[in-house]
Amino acid sequence: MPLEPFKASRSLTMGVELELQLVNPADFDLTASAPDLLHLLSLRKFPGDVKPEMTESMIEVLTDVHTRHDELLAQLRDIRAVMVSAGDRLNISICGGGTHPFQHWVEQHIFSGPRFEQLSQLYGYLAKQFTVFGQHVHIGCASADEALYLLHALNRYVPHFIALSASSPFLQGVDTLFDSSRLNSVFAFPLSGRAPFLLDWSEFEHGYFAKMENTGVVKSMKDFYWDIRPKPEFGTIELRVCDTPLTIERAAALAAYLQALCRMLLERRMPPPAEDDYLVYNYNRFQACRFGFEGVIVHPQTNENLSLREDLLTTLRQLEPHAEALHGLPALAELHRAVAYEGNHAGLLRRQFADEGGVEGMVDAAVRLFRDGVPS
Amino acid sequence: MSESLSMMAATMAWPLAIAVAWLAGEFGYRWLSLPRISSYGIAGFFMAASQGGFLAVPSGSTIPLLADFAFSLMLFELGFRINLRWLRADPWLGVTSVAEAGTTFAAVFVLAQWFGVPMIPSLLLAALAMSTSPAAVVRVVNELKSSGQVTERLLHLSAFNCVLAVVVFKMVTGYWILSSAGSLFHAAWNSLMVVAVSAGIGVLFGVAVPMLLRVCGAVGGNATVAFAIAVLLLTALTLGFSFSPLLAALVFGLVARHRRVIFSQAQNNFGALGDLLTVLLFVFVAASVEWKQVVDGAALALAVLGVRLAAKTLSTTLFARLSGITWRKGMLTGLAMTPMSVLVILLLEHSRHIDLGNFEQVAGIAAIVIILEVAGPVLTRLALMWAGEARR
Numbered sequence: 174m175p176l177e178p179f180k181a182s183r184s185l186t187m188g189v190e191l192e193l194q195l196v197n198p199a200d201f202d203l204t205a206s207a208p209d210l211l212h213l214l215s216l217r218k219f220p221g222d223v224k225p226e227m228t229e230s231m232i233e234v235l236t237d238v239h240t241r242h243d244e245l246l247a248q249l250r251d252i253r254a255v256m257v258s259a260g261d262r263l264n265i266s267i268c269g270g271g272t273h274p275f276q277h278w279v280e281q282h283i284f285s286g287p288r289f290e291q292l293s294q295l296y297g298y299l300a301k302q303f304t305v306f307g308q309h310v311h312i313g314c315a316s317a318d319e320a321l322y323l324l325h326a327l328n329r330y331v332p333h334f335i336a337l338s339a340s341s342p343f344l345q346g347v348d349t350l351f352d353s354s355r356l357n358s359v360f361a362f363p364l365s366g367r368a369p370f371l372l373d374w375s376e377f378e379h380g381y382f383a384k385m386e387n388t389g390v391v392k393s394m395k396d397f398y399w400d401i402r403p404k405p406e407f408g409t410i411e412l413r414v415c416d417t418p419l420t421i422e423r424a425a426a427l428a429a430y431l432q433a434l435c436r437m438l439l440e441r442r443m444p445p446p447a448e449d450d451y452l453v454y455n456y457n458r459f460q461a462c463r464f465g466f467e468g469v470i471v472h473p474q475t476n477e478n479l480s481l482r483e484d485l486l487t488t489l490r491q492l493e494p495h496a497e498a499l500h501g502l503p504a505l506a507e508l509h510r511a512v513a514y515e516g517n518h519a520g521l522l523r524r525q526f527a528d529e530g531g532v533e534g535m536v537d538a539a540v541r542l543f544r545d546g547v548p549s
Numbered sequence: 550m551s552e553s554l555s556m557m558a559a560t561m562a563w564p565l566a567i568a569v570a571w572l573a574g575e576f577g578y579r580w581l582s583l584p585r586i587s588s589y590g591i592a593g594f595f596m597a598a599s600q601g602g603f604l605a606v607p608s609g610s611t612i613p614l615l616a617d618f619a620f621s622l623m624l625f626e627l628g629f630r631i632n633l634r635w636l637r638a639d640p641w642l643g644v645t646s647v648a649e650a651g652t653t654f655a656a657v658f659v660l661a662q663w664f665g666v667p668m669i670p671s672l673l674l675a676a677l678a679m680s681t682s683p684a685a686v687v688r689v690v691n692e693l694k695s696s697g698q699v700t701e702r703l704l705h706l707s708a709f710n711c712v713l714a715v716v717v718f719k720m721v722t723g724y725w726i727l728s729s730a731g732s733l734f735h736a737a738w739n740s741l742m743v744v745a746v747s748a749g750i751g752v753l754f755g756v757a758v759p760m761l762l763r764v765c766g767a768v769g770g771n772a773t774v775a776f777a778i779a780v781l782l783l784t785a786l787t788l789g790f791s792f793s794p795l796l797a798a799l800v801f802g803l804v805a806r807h808r809r810v811i812f813s814q815a816q817n818n819f820g821a822l823g824d825l826l827t828v829l830l831f832v833f834v835a836a837s838v839e840w841k842q843v844v845d846g847a848a849l850a851l852a853v854l855g856v857r858l859a860a861k862t863l864s865t866t867l868f869a870r871l872s873g874i875t876w877r878k879g880m881l882t883g884l885a886m887t888p889m890s891v892l893v894i895l896l897l898e899h900s901r902h903i904d905l906g907n908f909e910q911v912a913g914i915a916a917i918v919i920i921l922e923v924a925g926p927v928l929t930r931l932a933l934m935w936a937g938e939a940r941r
Contacts, residue, residue: 197696199630199806208937209698213873261638262873264701282696282940 174392176382179317179374182238182408185436185499186313187245187428189236191417192226192306193256194273194539196266201536203273203304205229205282206265213259220251227289228281228304232267238313242429242501249421250546257544268539269424270522271341271355271416272305275532299362305355306417308338310428311409312435317374319439320403324368324410325446326438327431328454329473331400331414332461333488336481337508338415338427339465340518346532352465352519355416356458364391365398366455370448377403400458414458419518419542422507429504433495434488444474465517485512559605563612566596566604567825570832584930586688586831590890590922593832599839604832613898614788616833619826620684620895621784621798622777622819624711627683628751628802631708641872642702646709649864649883650679653710654717656860657853664849666911672721673905674912677893678857680714681707682925683799685888688827689929691817697938698874703885703929706865708799711892715796718896719743722903747787747796754783754797755804776805777819791902795895834894835922838915846913853917854887861886878936885932888925890918 197204207229214223222235234252239245260267281304283293293300314320339352351357359365371377385391394402400414412431418424450473460468461481468481489509496505511517525538570592577588596602636643657678661671686707690700723740758779762772780798787794818824862883869879893914897905909915933939 198632204696205938205940206697209874209878212875216873258638259873261635263698264632264635264638264705285937 175386176378176394177405179314179320179403179405180408181315181317182313183240184313184315184319184439185432186238186240187432188238188311188407188409189245189249189424189428190233190309190311191235191249191269191421191424192231192233192308193417193543194268194270194306195230195232195260196268196273196536196540198264198266198540201266201533201540203230203276203281204265206263207232207284209263210259210265213263214255220248220255223256225284225286225289227284227292227300229284230273230276230281231304231306238311241499242425242432242504245428246422246425249425253421253543253546266540268536268543269340269417269419269421270306270518270536270539271339271353272344272358274343274522274526274535275346276304277345296362302358302361305341305358307355307359307413308415308417308424308427310412310415310431311404311407312412312431313407313409317377317403317405318372320408320410321372321374321377322446323435323438324401324403325370325372325450326443327401327410327412327434328367328446328450329457330434330488331412331454332457332468332470332481333485334412334414334427334431335458335461336465336468336485336517337430337511338418338423338517339462340416340419340522342519342523343526343532343535348523348526351463352517353416353462356414356462359398359413362398364396366400367451368397368399368402370446370451372446416518419521419539420546421543422546423511423518426504426507429496429499429501430492430508432499433492433501433505436495436499437492447474450474465519466512482512562603562605563829566593566832566836567828569596571828574828584685584689584692584926586685586827587923587926589828589831590835590919593835594838594919594922596832597836597838599841604836612829612833614785615826616830617788617794617895617898618781618784619823619830620891621780621794622823622826623684623687624795624798625776625780625802625805626818627687627704627708628799628804629806630704631803631806632705633803633807635705639872641868642705645702645865645868645872646706646713648868649706649861649886650710650713652860652864653679653857656856660852660856661849661912664852666849669721669725670905670908670912672724673718673908674853674914676714676717676721677889677896677914678853679717680711680889680892681861681886682888682890682892682921683707683711684827684830684891685926685929686885688818689926689933693930693933693939695933695936695938695940697878697936699878699881699885699933699936700938702865702872702874702882703933706882706886710886712796712799714892715793715896716740716744718900719793722900722905725905726903743792744796746790747793748800750783750787750792751797751800752804754779754801755808758801759805759808773819777822788899791899793899795892830891831922834891835919837894837898838919842910842915843919844916845910846916849913850916850920853913854920858884858887881932881936885929887928888921890922890925893918 195204195206207225224233226233236248256267283289335353341353341355344354369381401412404411453471453473457470460470466482470479470481489505496502522535525535570589573588573592574585577583578585596604598605654675658671658675661674720740783797784794787797865883866879869876
């Protein structure tokens with residue numbers, strides 16, 4: 174199947190997908206309850222969309238296309254209200270977080286359906302180990318070339334999103350010392366990582382995708398697990414490095430941050446992206462995963478060492494006029510609070526672990542945060 | 550010499566029976582996909598002295614205490630999984646529970662009367678029929694590692710109907726004592742006090758044990774042994790004072806859960822200790838049944854089981870959609886609630902000090918117990934598999 178044509182959409186529109194955890198309130202372990210929850214949700218109108226995921230203890234919610242942060246947030250709040258009340262009726266707790274801190278991957282049930290079963294066959298234990306939870310943000314692009322430009326121009330900001338969203342410090346019951354251990358699970362897949370450096374859509378289509386398809390390795394864009402990938406049928410680029418944050422407020426803020434960044438990049442006042450930018454890409458990505466805001470990244474063009482926190486604070490300042498034009502200043506304020514004072518959700522979870530004395534306490538806190546939103 | 554040999558044989562009987570039953574369980578599971586506890590029951594039944602086997606009637610030894618301990622561990626675990634807040638979020642769950650227990654009680658009572666069973670035994674039989682044995686339910690759920698609505702509702706409805714069954718059973722025995730001995734005090738003591746004090750002991754343990762664990766910082770792995778010891782203490786205490794270890798253990802688990810001490814997944818079934826005691830429990834229950842009584846009560850038993858299955862399944866199906874699940878899952882919940890043997894036997898064992906007349910003979914209890922000891926877990930297993938909730 175050749176790559177479908179890139180369907181142009183309105184520039185800087187945004188949509189959010191969140192993979193959420195389904196938790197048994199008795200022992201805080203994951204529960205394979207997606208089919209029951211989907212059944213209950215199918216009985217009435219859902220504000221947005223909801224879908225099954227690879228294993229039955231995950232569920233994915235999707236917003237509509239939005240132009241403003243406040244509208245996106247309002248819809249996410251509606252989605253949360255419906256999810257929480259449906260969960261309550263079925264005795265299922267729902268929470269964010271990039272990993273479940275102590276689930277055992279062998280215990281997961283693969284959702285029945287041809288695609289999931291085929292993936293499970295192909296990837297073996299990786300499929301079950303892929304019980305990790307991410308936030309995907311779509312940004313609308315007016316053309317295919319704009320999409321590829323944004324995709325590569327964003328490369329230097331990928332660590333920002335990792336550090337801001339990181340909420341997966343624990344995996345299989347132990348502290349990984351990473352703020353985002355989830356991305357390591359994604360990295361195990363052969364077609365993960367970065368997209369090839371191509372800025373022209375027809376070149377991408379014929380010079381890359383068609384060749385890859387000929388090798389028989391891929392059938393559609395869905396088979397690529399890149400950090401950012403184009404989504405031709407939506408006319409968007411999709412940022413996939415974020416852990417699902419613990420609150421939907423943070424999720425909406427991340428989307429607005431990406432929207433403002435894209436607005437700034439589309440002014441094209443910065444040096445254009447280059448293949449050599451990717452020399453430091455994996456290193457920077459690692460720094461963000463491992464250390465969060467404490468990471469030290471290398472600027473791809475100047476090669477200077479930057480504290481990730483400083484770089485984030487600088488960028489947040491730079492983005493102010495753009496966020497203002499997009500009505501997204503409250504989102505920047507939320508992120509600024511996290512970067513400057515409160516730390517990310519990985520830190521919050523670690524504090525819970527220390528205070529509550531257990532991994533179960535972390536899940537309990539995650540469930541409460543998802544339900545109640547930002548405490549302050 | 551022969552005396553020491555027979556002493557030796559007596560000492561060997563239970564360990565040997567447990568070994569044989571365990572082997573039967575493993576082979577039954579591998580070859581016939583039979584839930585292990587079903588095989589334990591079959592093995593126990595055939596090894597019992599009343600069937601010509603080598604297992605003497607265990608009444609009066611420490612075996613009943615161990616069986617009670619095993620059952621209490623399961624009830625504690627069940628209590629731990631009960632979320633009372635669910636009743637508020639989904640009132641139809643409570644309605645389902647009352648409806649299934651109520652219709653079962655009424656239907657079985659009418660049936661027993663129709664079979665000519667006297668009043669008191671009819672009431673006792675109807676009370677027992679309300680219950681779903683948590684032992685089989687917890688074991689099968691853990692064996693299949695199932696999760697989903699049938700699993701959750703099965704666990705919750707079992708816990709609720711057990712409490713109802715124990716309360717009604719105590720009330721009827723209280724009434725029985727009143728009408729036969731004329732001692733009002735004795736009657737009140739039996740029904741109300743037993744229930745209240747048993748639950749009170751459970752609450753006390755549920756508050757004290759987590760607090761103690763917090764003080765010694767033993768939250769986590771060590772908690773398994775601590776909880777097991779607490780359950781042992783509680784079982785011995787309640788049995789010693791003729792209270793109900795069933796209620797106490799269930800309430801203990803429930804309160805401990807809501808005190809938020811975590812009993813983690815790794816400690817399901819209390820590990821190897823729980824597995825071992827489970828063999829003993831199911832052998833004990835089946836071994837207390839006599840073949841002759843099974844045959845005598847078979848007709849009534851089959852009728853009771855049919856009526857009970859219909860009452861439970863109808864109720865759970867009727868309220869399924871209102872409760873947010875499919876008709877199918879509602880029906881399967883009712884089917885999964887079939888087991889009742891262990892609770893029945895232990896409840897009767899606890900009532901030995903009360904003269905219930907020839908209740909067990911007239912009510913077809915032996916046949917019910919032995920049929921469900923095998924068929925109950927099988928049906929629960931099938932229901933969970935058909936619901937797609939077992940681990941694939």
